[in-house]
Amino acid sequence: MSSPDLPLVAPQTAQPPPRGGSHTGAAKSGRVRRLSGSDRIVVVLMVAIPTLIVVGLIWLPAIASVLLSFTNWNGIGGLSDIKVVGLKNYTDVFTIYPPFKPAVEHNLLWLVVMFVVATPLGIFFAVLIDKDLKGSRFYQTALYLPVVLSLALIGFIWQLMYSRDQGLINAVLGTQVDFYGDPKWNIWAALFATCWRQVGYVMLLYLAGLKGVDASLKEAAQMDGATEVQTFFRIVFPVMRPINIIVLVITVIESLRAFDLVWVINQGRNGLELLATLVTQNIVGEASRIGFGSALATIMLLISLVFISIYLNVIMREDER
Amino acid sequence: MTRPSTQDEYLAGLIPDSVRATSFSRRGLLRGSLLAGGIPALLAACGDGGGTTGGGGGGGAQVTLGSNFSDPVPVKAMDAMVAAAQKAQGITVKVNKVDHTTFQNNINNYLQGSPDDVFSWFAGYRMRFFAGQGLAGDISDVWETIGGDYTDAFKKASTGDDGKQYLVPTTYGPWAVFYRKSLWAEKGYQAPTTLDEMTALSKQMQTDGLVPLAFADKEGWPAMGTFDQLNMRINGYQFHVDLMAGKEAWTDQKVKTVFDTWRSLIPYHQTDALGRTWQEAATGVVNKTSGMMVIGSFIGQQFPDTDQEDIDFFNFPEVDPAVGADAVEAPLDGFMMSKRPREEEGAKKLLTFFGSPEDGEVQTKADPSGIAANTKSDQSGYTTLQKKCAEFVGSAKSISQFMDRDTRPDFASTVMIPSLQTFLQNPADIDGLVNSIESQKKSIFAS
Structure with a gap:
């Protein structure tokens, strides 16, 4: 089924076929009117079931979290035990909760490092591997390997490198740096381990995109006397716009949901505070400060909304074009 | 491959041959629905089966025990305690072993869901909190049997804010x-x-x-x-x-x-x-x-x-x-009963055993890092360290639990x-x- 001429795109965004060649246009509009009863049920179900799932599993819990953030509840007993406390949880978060400020800073740092270091590095590797160097398959596999590991596992693997008394890095350098324990170091140690994985992920996505770039574009640029660097930035990069947006979104998402790695290291304390770990510390476990944790989760939602709106804005503008 | 001329042809071409060959037959559908109908019946059968073994044991009713003993040494101790309890009280005990920290982290959900009849827990505020929330069962009648073996300090440490007992202490370590x-x-x-x-x-x-x-x-x-x-x-x-x-x-x-x-x-x-x-x-x-x-x-x-x-x-x-x-x-560990145990009689029998001198001996022998809370437990088998610990705590004027158990x-x-x-x-x-x-x-x- 490898028909090279047929573009692999969703039918509704495909270019309309040239008029007169076939009967597609008429048949298409005709079929819509002639939906049989069972077809209609299928269509309704296909719309209704995902909608129900999204509303039930995403919207309702999100709204419930926002509502709970104005209350005080220890998670035990029925709804009657929930006390409404107004904005108290929010004022507490901003005034007397010391881990909050470092958590926001760490989340932003995470975002910046991913954006400035991991993503460009991944793109760079993808471009190199796309050059069909000798052994590029090997490099590709080696760089991609960390992606198949869970972040929790990556935390353990790097523990072997970072450990103060038994770790490889300290043994080789002859130092005694406590990478996971010392708050001066541990955020950078965690970021390095995350980047190690993120680079491979971005590389693979970008490589897939690069393979799809029409080689004749590059040839034409070279004919016109463009250098390698010019070819990439002036020709390839703009052509890759859809992939660029996906990579950007993935970078933001991965930074905001950063959690597993630091949780494995020290449950997000002592220099590794992140919003997600604060939410978990307060809600999960014996503590059960449901209201307070929900307030933190709501703040996290608001921060995410900023990025989501930017993303949606870009996508919608794309569609209008 | 020629280029498909219509969208239908194109879509049809996407279906792998293997699927096309075995397209849905009426018989296949029938078989599927029979299978679907069978699942609830099967589940119901399972439910029934569980019910009969639970209640049908007669004298040997099955008691469930939620345990946070997860390191190798404590697990060994738990196995020995359960074996001794089954023998002494004529009950069957099913142990549900959970990782120590996980057990603590899930305790809220665990106790509000369908907890085991008996579960391991700690003395102090941590115990009084769950008793106060109505998530633990009153075992004052068990204390009428075992109370004589315990010091007043331990009885106090096992008592909720309402004056009833909710915990059977087993061991402590200073x-x-x-x-x-x-x-x-x-x-x-x-x-x-x-x-x-x-x-x-x-x-x-x-x-x-x-x-x-x-x-x-x-x-x-x-x-x-x-x-x-x-x-x-x-x-x-x-x-x-x-x-x-x-x-x-x-x-x-x-x-x-x-x-x-x-x-x-x-x-x-x-x-x-x-x-x-x-x-x-x-x-x-x-x-x-x-x-x-x-x-x-x-x-x-x-x-x-x-x-x-x-x-x-x-x-x-x-x-x-x-x-x-x-x-x-000297943090004190022990066992509590959930608020609505399925097998209350058996659960109390198990707790009575945990409060007996014999349990203290079994547990401290298997795990020599703890001291039996029961004063009648035979201490002749203790290591030098255990003896010293017992003496040390015995001579203390007041005993605290630990910061995370007292607040x-x-x-x-x-x-x-x-x-x-x-x-x-x-x-x-x-x-x-x-x-x-x-x-x-x-x-x-x-x-």
């Missing part, structure tokens, strides 16, 4: 300063009785190339032990209780003195404690690179069997002669763990620290 006898004999060290002596000894250890106080706080709770010891030596037992209950202010000069004193000891603590687990710190004591460690008697689990007799301890030294050193921290769980985990870690990172700013703790305490205890 917190003290642990060391290796052979190392101390070799170097000629003497157990200090005052803080000044301890400081002098620490200096001596440093000159001898040892780390005086092995220390770790990666998990967040081990440092609470040192705080409790200093607080009870400086301000006494009652202040500890009131401070944990939220009645005293953390900004009080008394609390600042505790942190000040601790700061003066920091130079003798093992550095980089925040990246180390207590087990790693204990390894230093086992390997004779660290001189001593403020920890619970469970440190014994880290020593090889052959070295068990080499473990010794001394009471945390006196700081203020007016306060003395007769308050001991609200939300305060201990979301305020005290980060605060003590902040102190260890930056021991200089005590005023800022106690102010931050106090304002968070007010907010939490107000709810």
